[in-house]
Amino acid sequence: MFALADVNSFYASCEAVFRPDLRGKPICVLSNNDGNVIARNASAKKYGIKMGIPWFQLKNMHFPEKIHVFSSNYELYASLSNRTLSLIEEMAIRAERYSIDEIFLTIQGLDKYFNYEDYGRQLREHVYRGTGLTIGVGSGISKTLAKSAQWASKEWPEFNGVLILHPNNPRRTEKLLSLQPVEEVWGVGRRIAKKLSTMGITTALQLAQANPAFIRRHFSVVLERTVRELNGESCIALEDAPPAKQQIVCSRSFGQRVMTYEAMRQAVCQHAERAAEKLRGERQFCRQIAVFIKTSPFSATPYYGNVASEKIHIPTHDTRDIIAAAISALDRIWVDGYRYAKAGVMLNDFTPTGVSQLNLFDDIQPRERSEELMKVLDGINHSGLGKIWFAGRGIAPEWQMKREMLSPAYTTRWSDIPCASI
Amino acid sequence: MFDLMRAASDPDFTAIPLYSDRCPAGFPSPAQDFVEAELDLNQYCIARPSSTYFVRAIGNSMTDIGLHSGDLMIVDKAVQARHGDIVIAEIEGEFTVKRLLLKPRPGLQAMNSAYPTLWPEPEHLQIFGVVTAFVHKTRSHD
Numbered sequence: 001m002f003a004l005a006d007v008n009s010f011y012a013s014c015e016a017v018f019r020p021d022l023r024g025k026p027i028c029v030l031s032n033n034d035g036n037v038i039a040r041n042a043s044a045k046k047y048g049i050k051m052g053i054p055w056f057q058l059k060n061m062h063f064p065e066k067i068h069v070f071s072s073n074y075e076l077y078a079s080l081s082n083r084t085l086s087l088i089e090e091m092a093i094r095a096e097r098y099s100i101d102e103i104f105l106t107i108q109g110l111d112k113y114f115n116y117e118d119y120g121r122q123l124r125e126h127v128y129r130g131t132g133l134t135i136g137v138g139s140g141i142s143k144t145l146a147k148s149a150q151w152a153s154k155e156w157p158e159f160n161g162v163l164i165l166h167p168n169n170p171r172r173t174e175k176l177l178s179l180q181p182v183e184e185v186w187g188v189g190r191r192i193a194k195k196l197s198t199m200g201i202t203t204a205l206q207l208a209q210a211n212p213a214f215i216r217r218h219f220s221v222v223l224e225r226t227v228r229e230l231n232g233e234s235c236i237a238l239e240d241a242p243p244a245k246q247q248i249v250c251s252r253s254f255g256q257r258v259m260t261y262e263a264m265r266q267a268v269c270q271h272a273e274r275a276a277e278k279l280r281g282e283r284q285f286c287r288q289i290a291v292f293i294k295t296s297p298f299s300a301t302p303y304y305g306n307v308a309s310e311k312i313h314i315p316t317h318d319t320r321d322i323i324a325a326a327i328s329a330l331d332r333i334w335v336d337g338y339r340y341a342k343a344g345v346m347l348n349d350f351t352p353t354g355v356s357q358l359n360l361f362d363d364i365q366p367r368e369r370s371e372e373l374m375k376v377l378d379g380i381n382h383s384g385l386g387k388i389w390f391a392g393r394g395i396a397p398e399w400q401m402k403r404e405m406l407s408p409a410y411t412t413r414w415s416d417i418p419c420a421s422i
Numbered sequence: 423m424f425d426l427m428r429a430a431s432d433p434d435f436t437a438i439p440l441y442s443d444r445c446p447a448g449f450p451s452p453a454q455d456f457v458e459a460e461l462d463l464n465q466y467c468i469a470r471p472s473s474t475y476f477v478r479a480i481g482n483s484m485t486d487i488g489l490h491s492g493d494l495m496i497v498d499k500a501v502q503a504r505h506g507d508i509v510i511a512e513i514e515g516e517f518t519v520k521r522l523l524l525k526p527r528p529g530l531q532a533m534n535s536a537y538p539t540l541w542p543e544p545e546h547l548q549i550f551g552v553v554t555a556f557v558h559k560t561r562s563h564d
Contacts, residue, residue: 020548021515086472129500130473132550411475420510420517422481422489422533 001116001167002146002234003105003139005088005123007081008154008161010101010133011039014080015070017132018410018418027068030055033255033402034071071403079411080131087130091123096238104143106238120162140165143236144229145173147186148204152176167232177205177230187226192219204230248282250275251292251344255402258340264293265327269392271345272326276319277381279347280374285315287349289322291329296341306333315351318370319377322347323392383414467555473500475551477510479519482534489519489533493558499551508533512548513540519553 007013011029016022026044028037036052047063058069081100089095092105110119120137127135138150145165153163165173183193185204199218201207207215208230216224225235250271258264268291279286289312294305310325326345380388408416468474479493487508489495495510503509505524510517513530520530523539528547530540 019515020512020517020550023512023515083472090472126500130470132499417476417478417494418517419478419480420495420519422479422491422519 001107001111001139001141002143002238003107003116003120003123003137004098004143004146004150005103005105005127005135005137006150007084007101007127008134008136009039009041010081011072011077012041012044013133014077015068015073015407016041017080018408022068025068026063026065027070028058029070029072030405032072032253034404038072069405071406073403073407073409075409075412076407079409080133083411084127084131084133084135087127088123088135091126094238104146104238107139116164116166117162120164121160124161134161136161138163138165140173141167141232142229142234143238144186144226145232148176148180148184148230151180151184155179170232173232174205177208178203180204182207185226185230187222192223195219246348246350248275248278248286248347249344250278250346251342253342254340257296258343259338261334261336263394264334264340264343265330266392266394267343268293268326268330268345269323269390269394271343272323273319273390273393275345275347276317276322277378279317279322279350280378282350284350284352285317286322286347287312287315287351288347289325289329290346290348291326291333291343292346293330293333293340293343295338299339299341301339304335304338306335308332309346309348315353316370318367318374319390320367320370323390327392467496467557468498469554470498470500473551474498474554477517477553479556482536487533488558489556490558493556495519495553496555496557497551498554501552501554503549503552508553510550510553512550513542517550522549 012027015027015029016025024043026047026049027041028044028049029039030036031038034055036054037049037058038051040049040051044067047067049058049067055069058067077100084101085095085097085103088103088105092107093110094106096104098104107116107119110116114122116139120139123137124135127133136150136153138146138148138153140146140149149163149165153159153161156163165176180203181193182188182196182202182204183190185207188196188207195218196202196207201210207227210227212224212227215227228235252267252271254267258267272289288309290307290309292305292307295301295303297303308329310329312321312325316322322345377388408418410416410418464471475497477495477497479489479495480491482491489508497510503522505522507522509520509522509530511520511522511530512518518530519533520540521533523529523531527541528544530542530547532539
């Protein structure tokens with residue numbers, strides 16, 4: 001048996017955890033650069049606020065009460081995600097973190113001690129007490145069925161967020177699948193759903209009843225697996241903890257288009273700095289640094305996107321080396337005259353130590369006291385008392401991501417922790 | 423191609439970076455087998471890291487319990503609040519620090535005798551978490 005737990009309206013719910021004044025109030029969260037609505041809580045959905053509506057439109061609409069709107073606060077979401085998933089893992093035999101707010105569990109055999117519904121409710125209670133966030137739990141004999149159960153637990157509030165598809169109650173499973181549109185099935189995207197509908201398959205149940213060999217011939221072995229999973233044959237195992245990170249990517253869309261080399265260099269410099277800091281957080285060194293820049297694929301002007309990478313002889317986690325390599329990669333791909341929308345820095349080829357065979361005649365030597373300098377740098381930046389950065393990224397760049405309605409980083413920054421009056 | 427190296431002009435000041443690791447030449451430390459991890463304040467103060475939050479106390483000092491404005495409170499959200507616990511309660515949309523009373527009926531005792539004890543309806547009594555410890559710094563600029 002598998003279970004899938006996820007947090008209800010995760011981003012919007014996070015915004016209310018440290019704001020008792022927002023309990024029950026409508027909350028929306030905007031995408032990067034305050035573009036569109038990407039998350040709404042139940043109260044905001046009640047007012048018919050649709051996913052993806054642009055902020056400038058929502059701003060001018062009138063509602064009976066104030067809609068509380070926030071820029072995405074990824075620092076807060078990451079922290080609460082980690083707490084939530086850790087709380088769930090405390091109660092699980094084995095678990096696989098699937099996304100920022102979803103986690104698969106194996107619950108096979110737990111029914112010897114309690115019934116699965118009780119277990120689901122305990123899981124909910126445990127997370128709620130620890131974080132104030134509410135999770136939904138779906139469960140089934142395969143991961144795909146667990147995902148369908150989780151979908152249904154959201155559609156029908158009478159389940160109170162816990163829905164178990166017991167293998168000994170096939171009629172309930174059948175009923176649920178007959179109500180689930182095929183595009184809501186795990187692993188069925190919009191394109192596949194469209195092709196399926198031309199063959200008369202529009203519900204999950206119809207997909208479950210399709211001939212696996214036919215599905216494999218017309219689609220793929222992956223969708224055939226989905227068919228088998230819907231029929232209660234578990235084909236997709238829980239994936240174990242991912243190996244140590246082998247890549248770090250820092251990228252952002254710009255608050256406004258970047259057209260000058262100087263602004264782009266600053267942006268790349270800042271991404272390189274952040275990537276280097278993350279690399280040290282993972283206690284790794286890297287040997288390859290790549291930079292990509294691109295214009296918006298949706299604009300009317302011609303598209304340009306390119307990537308270049310630099311190899312480093314001595315594995316490094318020194319911000320100075322990483323900035324230098326990133327800038328020389330940028331110089332190889334920069335072309336004047338485009339309106340750039342996004343840039344990023346990627347670090348690859350990790351090793352756990354900075355040790356490598358030095359070449360006697362190399363003119364590149366490891367930097368002296370690099371370790372100590374980076375420690376001081378990270379120490380100051382993590383202290384919450386102040387920030388220092390390399391001058392290359394500028395002081396108040398105009399391309400910075402727009403986050404005008406950002407809430408405090410309540411759990412990750414000393415200056416932002418919540419206050420209580422005595 | 424080789425660059426011929428010149429002999430150092432002042433041999434006393436030539437550093438040869440051959441081995442940078444120090445190797446103790448004396449008697450090995452007799453304590454080596456007994457090394458333990460240093461004491462960790464987090465471990466002392468925090469039983470459940472996933473449900474523990476830091477909250478800053480602001481307002482009139484409550485000297486009875488030694489809690490002052492600016493002190494850092496360690497708040498466990500998951501632990502069951504008991505009679506007499508110092509809690510973070512939610513009152514009129516704000517966090518406040520109160521002592522929780524459960525007998526004779528649920529109430530929130532102010533931390534300052536100038537304020538009255540509140541007796542909210544049980545369904546309106548919202549507790550964010552229990553203050554399990556607080557940290558008061560005795561030197562303001564450290």
